[in-house]
Amino acid sequence: MKVRILVRLKPGVLDPQGRAVHHSLDGLGFEGVEDVRIGRLIEMDVADNTSDEALNAMCEKLLANTVIEDFSIEKLAAQSEPV
Amino acid sequence: MAFTAAVITFPGSNCDRDMAVAIERVTGAAPVRLWHGDADLPSGLDFIALPGGFSYGDYLRSGAMAARSPIMRAVAQQAERGVAVLGVCNGFQVLTESGLLPGVLMRNANQRFVCRTVPLTVVNTTSPFTSGFAPGERVRIPIAHHDGNYFADEATLDALEGEDRVAFRYTEPCNGSQRDIAGVLSANGRILGMMPHPERAIEHAAHPAMGGSDGRRVFENVIESLVAA
Numbered sequence: 001m002k003v004r005i006l007v008r009l010k011p012g013v014l015d016p017q018g019r020a021v022h023h024s025l026d027g028l029g030f031e032g033v034e035d036v037r038i039g040r041l042i043e044m045d046v047a048d049n050t051s052d053e054a055l056n057a058m059c060e061k062l063l064a065n066t067v068i069e070d071f072s073i074e075k076l077a078a079q080s081e082p083v
Numbered sequence: 084m085a086f087t088a089a090v091i092t093f094p095g096s097n098c099d100r101d102m103a104v105a106i107e108r109v110t111g112a113a114p115v116r117l118w119h120g121d122a123d124l125p126s127g128l129d130f131i132a133l134p135g136g137f138s139y140g141d142y143l144r145s146g147a148m149a150a151r152s153p154i155m156r157a158v159a160q161q162a163e164r165g166v167a168v169l170g171v172c173n174g175f176q177v178l179t180e181s182g183l184l185p186g187v188l189m190r191n192a193n194q195r196f197v198c199r200t201v202p203l204t205v206v207n208t209t210s211p212f213t214s215g216f217a218p219g220e221r222v223r224i225p226i227a228h229h230d231g232n233y234f235a236d237e238a239t240l241d242a243l244e245g246e247d248r249v250a251f252r253y254t255e256p257c258n259g260s261q262r263d264i265a266g267v268l269s270a271n272g273r274i275l276g277m278m279p280h281p282e283r284a285i286e287h288a289a290h291p292a293m294g295g296s297d298g299r300r301v302f303e304n305v306i307e308s309l310v311a312a
Contacts, residue, residue, distance in 0.1 A: 014259070062151060065147070065180065067234070067235065067236075068189065
């Protein structure tokens with residue numbers, strides 16, 4: 001199964017990178033951008049029977065630093081067998 | 084008064100040689116050099132140093148991969164037994180990522196790599212690393228980092244200050260760190276993580292812009308406290 005993990009800075013944690021990108025967008029003349037925050041997308045192929053607990057543990061132990069980051073786990077459809 | 088030190092090298096460490104030289108200059112004995120994949124540390128160590136650099140190319144987050152390498156499990160066990168552990172720069176990032184120290188080192192607030200000698204104020208003066216300093220003493224030690232912006236939640240910061248676990252503060256803000264924290268101690272005071280590089284300030288060089296010798300005192304303090312103990 002394919003799993004998509006989104007790791008984001010917690011609300012309220014300053015994101016200097018997002019701020020710099022916001023500044024650059026302003027500089028390019030794009031109007032109306034109110035805030036930019038940058039996160040990380042991790043895509044994994046895992047065995048179909050991988051438990052939610054295991055996925056959570058992966059995030060908590062390595063993929064996210066929960067001092068400053070939140071994560072969400074999205075399970076995509078199991079890989080279909082080739083026909 | 085045998086004093087046994089070890090320096091750990093991760094793939095991408097680049098201050099490990101300087102660290103080893105500093106330890107040898109101050110103690111008179113070369114430290115054991117260890118590799119990240121080693122699962123065991125030699126017995127009888129007094130002091131373990133985690134050097135600066137860009138371990139694993141800063142993949143995922145600075146220090147994140149190194150913190151999960153086999154040798155860090157051994158370091159955690161030794162630290163529990165009271166072996167003194169110093170993490171400098173990337174070594175500090177490895178210590179926070181491994182959970183041995185609280186908080187996290189984020190990208191500098193101004194997004195820039197900062198590389199200069201900065202004034203620090205010594206806060207804690209009871210740990211093995213800082214016992215030879217006077218409270219509030221000003222020292223000068225070089226910094227060189229992109230991810231040195233110390234962050235922890237307010238409760239953690241209050242606890243660190245309440246328990247006298249801030250070792251050094253930047254005298255002037257330089258990277259956005261919460262409460263200008265430059266170095267943090269573990270609850271038992273045996274683990275120190277700091278962004279400034281004491282190993283780059285161990286002798287007076289011909290040019291005044293070069294390093295200075297304030298960093299040498301961090302190593303001298305360790306030896307004095309550990310040998311006296």
